[in-house]
Amino acid sequence: MRFERVTVDFGGQPALDDVSFDIRNGESRVVLGESGSGKTVILKTAIGLLHPSKGRVFLFNEDITGRREQEMFSIRARVGMLFQESALFDSLTIEENVSYPLVNQKSIQLDEEQTHQRVEEALTFVELGHTLEKFPSELSGGMRRRVGIARANVTEPALVLYDSPTAGLDPITANNIMALLVKERDLRNATTVIVTQRFQDGQIMAKYRFDRDSGELRAASSDGGSVSGLKFMVMREGKLVFEGTREELGLSTDPYISKFVLRH
Amino acid sequence: MLDILKGPVLSIQEFFQLTGRTLKNLPKRPHYPRDILNQMDILGVGSLPIVLLVGFFSGVVMALQMSRALRTYGAVSQTGPIVAITLVREMGPVLTSIVVAGRNAAGIASELGSMKVTEQIDAMRALGTDPVQKLVKPRLIATAIMLPCLTAIADFVGLLGGYLIAYGVLKLTTSEYWNGAYRAIEYNDIAQGLIKPFIYAMVISMVGCFCGLRTTGGTQGVGLATTQAVVVSSVWIFVLNAFITQIFVTL
Numbered sequence: 001m002r003f004e005r006v007t008v009d010f011g012g013q014p015a016l017d018d019v020s021f022d023i024r025n026g027e028s029r030v031v032l033g034e035s036g037s038g039k040t041v042i043l044k045t046a047i048g049l050l051h052p053s054k055g056r057v058f059l060f061n062e063d064i065t066g067r068r069e070q071e072m073f074s075i076r077a078r079v080g081m082l083f084q085e086s087a088l089f090d091s092l093t094i095e096e097n098v099s100y101p102l103v104n105q106k107s108i109q110l111d112e113e114q115t116h117q118r119v120e121e122a123l124t125f126v127e128l129g130h131t132l133e134k135f136p137s138e139l140s141g142g143m144r145r146r147v148g149i150a151r152a153n154v155t156e157p158a159l160v161l162y163d164s165p166t167a168g169l170d171p172i173t174a175n176n177i178m179a180l181l182v183k184e185r186d187l188r189n190a191t192t193v194i195v196t197q198r199f200q201d202g203q204i205m206a207k208y209r210f211d212r213d214s215g216e217l218r219a220a221s222s223d224g225g226s227v228s229g230l231k232f233m234v235m236r237e238g239k240l241v242f243e244g245t246r247e248e249l250g251l252s253t254d255p256y257i258s259k260f261v262l263r264h
Numbered sequence: 265m266l267d268i269l270k271g272p273v274l275s276i277q278e279f280f281q282l283t284g285r286t287l288k289n290l291p292k293r294p295h296y297p298r299d300i301l302n303q304m305d306i307l308g309v310g311s312l313p314i315v316l317l318v319g320f321f322s323g324v325v326m327a328l329q330m331s332r333a334l335r336t337y338g339a340v341s342q343t344g345p346i347v348a349i350t351l352v353r354e355m356g357p358v359l360t361s362i363v364v365a366g367r368n369a370a371g372i373a374s375e376l377g378s379m380k381v382t383e384q385i386d387a388m389r390a391l392g393t394d395p396v397q398k399l400v401k402p403r404l405i406a407t408a409i410m411l412p413c414l415t416a417i418a419d420f421v422g423l424l425g426g427y428l429i430a431y432g433v434l435k436l437t438t439s440e441y442w443n444g445a446y447r448a449i450e451y452n453d454i455a456q457g458l459i460k461p462f463i464y465a466m467v468i469s470m471v472g473c474f475c476g477l478r479t480t481g482g483t484q485g486v487g488l489a490t491t492q493a494v495v496v497s498s499v500w501i502f503v504l505n506a507f508i509t510q511i512f513v514t515l
């Protein structure tokens with residue numbers, strides 16, 4: 001996923017202003033920034049839900065700038081996205097919600113039995129295997145978020161985008177959700193982009209790896225170093241003001257940037 | 265001055281773009297038959313009680329009013345034909361469409377509007393479905409099928425209402441009323457009476473979808489979109505009705 005000097009305008013101050021970055025296959029990225037800094041706009045622009053007024057957007061090395069909606073579906077099928085408020089379809093059950101991408105994406109041909117199995121696996125993964133017949137309105141915010149995560153990952157996409165996965169949740173639930181994302185990332189080696197206002201989320205992404213043998217999260221390295229291929233970005237009023245590793249982020253002296261870093 | 269006009273002109277342009285895209289997509293797969301049936305149920309079956317009521321009482325009122333005017337010419341026996349013609353040509357299509365506009369343009373706009381502000385439309389696009397195919401097309405097809413049917417039903421219960429007055433109050437015989445009504449209606453009238461609701465169905469569903477899909481600004485925006493959908497589609501129905509009537513009159 002690559003942005004080249006992308007500007008997104010809604011009239012008035014641009015929501016993204018001349019933003020360039022490159023996320024390679026298998027890397028992960030944590031995007032920090034305060035409310036209204038353009039984090040959601042980055043993710044929506046990346047999969048063509050919003051269109052840049054300037055610059056070019058690349059997804060899987062294909063230039064998707066200005067592509068027509070119909071031509072976007074095949075490439076969107078390779079991306080999973082969790083929306084900020086989960087965006088579950090409230091007229092559909094949890095099972096129908098999670099099976100939605102499996103049923104509707106043309107590149108996926110599964111029969112009913114296989115679909116059901118995949119949905120159940122995905123929901124069991126987020127520890128919600130018992131909610132298949134419920135409706136989104138019957139679940140708590142944290143549960144809805146987990147359903148959203150299951151829906152984003154059920155097609156096993158190569159790239160997963162998470163918009164504020166922990167926003168509005170209590171710290172314990174938030175950490176559980178982050179643990180799920182790490183697990184999802186390491187089991188499938190998916191390229192992962194996380195947008196968040198919480199620096200702790202980035203810490204968890206950077207410090208931990210999922211250990212297949214024990215089935216638990218383990219420190220990525222014994223000396224407290226970071227997962228390789230993980231970088232941070234900081235957004236401010238539509239501008240990209242920092243891009244670098246966790247260590248570089250910690251060394252930054254810029255007051256806005258260091259606001260996001262908790263020093264222990 | 266130009267700035268004031270820019271907003272509405274842009275909206276109208278976007279409206280016709282959406283309509284054009286929907287019509288172009290009509291023959292294209294996927295068709296989502298389940299969504300079409302579901303919408304036909306909500307629209308058709310759901311609107312039936314109110315359409316029955318409105319149709320029946322407009323027939324009753326028309327028979328009462330007309331009989332007064334007809335009595336001054338000593339032509340009360342013409343009640344059947346007059347009720348039939350006004351109902352089939354004008355009252356049936358317009359009243360049914362207005363009722364359905366109030367009910368379903370509002371329903372469509374608020375449903376799509378809530379989906380828009382909670383990012384469900386974006387999610388739909390992200391997960392491989394085109395909202396035009398999945399949401400707009402089923403609503404257009406369902407309304408275009410159900411509204412002419414509802415109109416025919418309203419016409420019939422209207423005639424029935426007229427008959428009750430003609431028989432009970434005006435003391436006409438059953439055959440006087442129904443034969444008169446039957447003979448008065450020509451193919452031209454039936455064509456007009458079915459083409460009108462078909463066109464208004466497009467107006468209702470497309471305005472509802474358009475207002476819903478461009479909702480912004482949270483729950484307040486949804487309320488605004490809903491009101492707008494009802495007002496705009498009702499006004500369009502009245503204006504178009506004048507044009508279509510004019511065309512059929514000169515035919």
Ligand SMILES: Nc1ncnc2c1ncn2[C@@H]1O[C@H](COP(=O)(O)OP(=O)(O)OP(=O)(O)O)[C@@H](O)[C@H]1O
Binds near residue numbers: 014015
């Ligand atoms: N559809 C839209 N129409 C108009 N302006 C928009 C739209 N979407 C976003 N914006 C504007 O773009 C800017 C960035 O919004 P964005 O949603 O990306 O913020 P964010 O970083 O995700 O904030 P938060 O953490 O609160 O979700 C905001 O100023 C917002 O007003």
Ligand SMILES: [Mg+2]
Binds near residue numbers: 039040041084163164
């Ligand atoms: Mg956001």
